[in-house]
Amino acid sequence: MAGQAPTIQVPTDAELLQAQADLWRHSLYYLTSMGLRCAIKLGIPTAIHNFGGVTSLPDLMAALSLPASKQPFLGRLMRVLVTSGVFAAGGDNSHSEAEAELFRLNPLSRILVDGVVADEHHSQTSFVLAATSPFYTEAALGLADWFRKDIAGPVPSPFEDVHGASLFHESTALLDQELDELVTEGLAAHDNLGIGTIMRECHDLFKGLESLTDCCGGDGTTARAITKAHPHVKCTVLDLPKVIDKAPSDGIVNYVAGDLFHSVPKSQAVMLKLVLHHWSDEDCVKILAQCKKAIPSREEGGKVMVIDIVVDSSSGPTHEAELLMDVAMMVMTNGRQRDETDWSEIFTKAGFNDYKLVKKLGARGVFEVYP
Known part of the structure; x- marks a missing residue:
C-alpha cells in the first residue's frame, strides 16, 4: 500500500x-x-x-x-x-x-x-568590491555542492574548495593578484574603522600601558592613532612580510614582519582587532597562546585586548549583520563569529585565567583577557 x-x-x-x-x-x-x-x-x-x-x-x-x-x-x-x-x-x-x-x-x-583625507575616515569601497567580487560570489554559489561533500580531515572553506586557494594567504595572490590587493585593502579599511570610537568609549583600556603589539596591524593606522591619543604607549605592529614591506617608516611605530602563529613581539599588552573571527577555534587557541607568551603577568599589567564581533540574542539589523558575517566567515575562511560563551571557552583553552567584556560597541565587543 x-x-x-x-x-x-x-x-x-x-x-x-x-x-x-x-x-x-x-x-x-x-x-x-x-x-x-x-x-x-x-x-x-x-x-x-x-x-x-x-x-x-x-x-x-x-x-x-x-x-x-x-x-x-x-x-x-x-x-x-x-x-x-x-x-x-x-x-x-x-x-x-x-x-x-x-x-x-x-x-x-x-x-x-x-x-x-580626514581623521577616522576609512573608505570601505575596497571591502564592498571584495565582498561582491566574482571570486566571493562563485564560492557562495558552490555552497550546496560543498555541503554534500564528505571530506576527510580538516574541512576546507567553500572558497578554498572552489578556487584551490585560501583567503588571506599567499595562495590568494597566485589565484589573482588584483583580488589579493583588493582583499588586503578591504581588510585594512574594515579593521581600522571605529578605532577612534573604541579609544573614546574605552579610554581606560590604554591607561598605564607602556607598550603594545598590534597583531595583523597592517600599515599601522590603528597603532598611530593609539600613539597619537596616548603618546606614552610604544606601539609595535606585527604582520606578514608582504604587508610590512609596504608600511611607512615614520619612526612612530615599530614594524615587525612575522607570523602570529609562531611568535609575537614581547610587550605589556597585545591587541587582536578583528583577527580571530577569521580562524577556527583551534587556531584561535594557538594564536592566543603565542600572545600569552608575549606579555607579563596580570600584576605587571599584562593583558590581551580582543576586539571582535560578539553575537548576541537581540534582533534587528545589527544582529542580522552579525549572522551574515558568520556565514561570510564560513564561506570564505575557516573562522566564525562567536557569542560571549564561545569567547570565554577559547580564552580558557588558551590558558588565560580571567577576562572582562569592557564594552559592546555595535557588533563589536572589547575584551581584556588576563594571564
Missing part, C-alpha cells in the same frame, strides 16, 4: 501574498549588493560628496559622464539603493516635491567616499 502524501498547512490569502513578496526580496537581495557595487564602480558616493553631499539626478549624470539615455535607469538604481538605506532622498531640511529627485549621502554612503 502506497504511503500517503504528506500534507501541508495552506497559508491564508494574506499570508500567501506576503510570503511571495518576502520570497522576491530574499531571492533578489543580491541585486542590492550588485547595485551597491555598481554605485561604487561608477563613483556615485564620491560624486555626491563633491556636490556638498546632495545632488539631483541630472547633475549626478553629468558628473559621472554617463550617456543621457541611461538617466531613467540610474534613477531606478538609486531608488532601490535609497530604499535599502545606502543613500537618502530629498534635501536635509525640505520635503517639497521640487526636492523629491534629490539624492544625498547618509552615514553609510559617507564611508564609501574615496579621496578624502
